[in-house]
Amino acid sequence: MQQLxxxxxxxxxxxxxxxxxxxxxxxxxxxxLMALGFDCRAPRRPALSLQHxxxxxxxxxAAAPLLPHTIRTGDKRVHTWDVRxxxxxLPELPHKQHxxxxxxxxxxxxxxxxVSCSLDGCVLSSSVEAAAGSSSTSLSTEVLDVAAAGAAAAAAAATAAAAAACFPRAVGQQHSDWLLAVDFAETKLAAAAANGVLRLYDFSQRLLQQHECKRRCSASF
Structure with a gap:
């Protein structure tokens, strides 16, 4: 592998x-407190600078089909940016609560x-499907309680992309250790903790499973 x-x-x-x-x-x-975007064709200076x-x-x-120009960043709150x-x-009132x-x-x-996880030991999950079905969903009765939230569509082109990303918010109770990484598939979510525990959640059945890792879970940021 050659360094460019x-x-x-x-x-x-x-x-x-x-x-x-x-x-x-x-x-x-x-x-x-910055997120910088670099173009490899002109790497000396950042092409974008996002203040936090x-x-x-x-x-x-990862660009979604409805949001090809957006990137999400996190400090203590989720922010969505249009790279153009x-x-x-972008103005996302529900995400100000996320x-x-x-x-x-x-x-x-x-x-x-x-979905986001934090050093506060909490997982937050927000879903458009929950709003469409008008039913409360929860990763776990122990971990997550869904709070109702609304979303309003915007008229401008830039805010239209934001409106497509407005989710109701699910609030997670706090774990006893840092959560360092999170990922999800269609029905499952995994959150990795600093104590070596990988927590698996079922989006559809409110089931919680804990698997002790043979090796400590780690993530580099």
Missing amino acids: SLLGSHERGILSVAYHSQSGLFFSGAKD EDWVAALHA FPTAP CHKQLISGLRSDALRL
């Missing part, structure tokens, strides 16, 4: 990286669901 270039304009340590396929930019989040209020320890740039208009996060007490350490989303 050095992309470095952060003033403090980098905690997370992600590639945005639609724009061709590599994004990095750091302790300097705290360390940016989580990035998710990066001066401020926030943690400590830094977000893991963040994943698709066209229907947004």
Whole structure:
């Protein structure tokens, strides 16, 4: 593997990286409260600079079909940005409620669901499916309680993408240890804790399983 270039304009340590396929930019989040987007064709200076209020320890740039130009970042709250208009996060009122007490350490989303985990030991899951079905869903009666929230569509092109990403919010109770990483499939969610426990949740049946890892779960941000 050959090194192509050095992309470095952060003033403090980098905690997370992600590639945005639609724009061709590599994004990095750091302790300097910035998320930067780099174009490998002109790597000396960042093409985009996204200001945050705290360390940016989580990035998710997998473009959904309805949101091809967006990237999600996390400090203590989930922010959604349109890479074409990066001066401020897109207005997403429900996501202003999608926030943690400590830094977000893991963040994943698709066209229907947004999930985040944090050093506060909490998992938050939001789902368009729950709103469409008008039924409360929960990852676990012990862990998650769904709170009702609404979403309003915006008229402008930039905010239309944000409206497609507005989810009702599910609030998680706090675990006894840091959660360091999270990912999900169609019906399952996995959250990795600093104590070596991988917690598996069933989106559809409110079942909770815990699997003790033979090796400690770890994640680098």
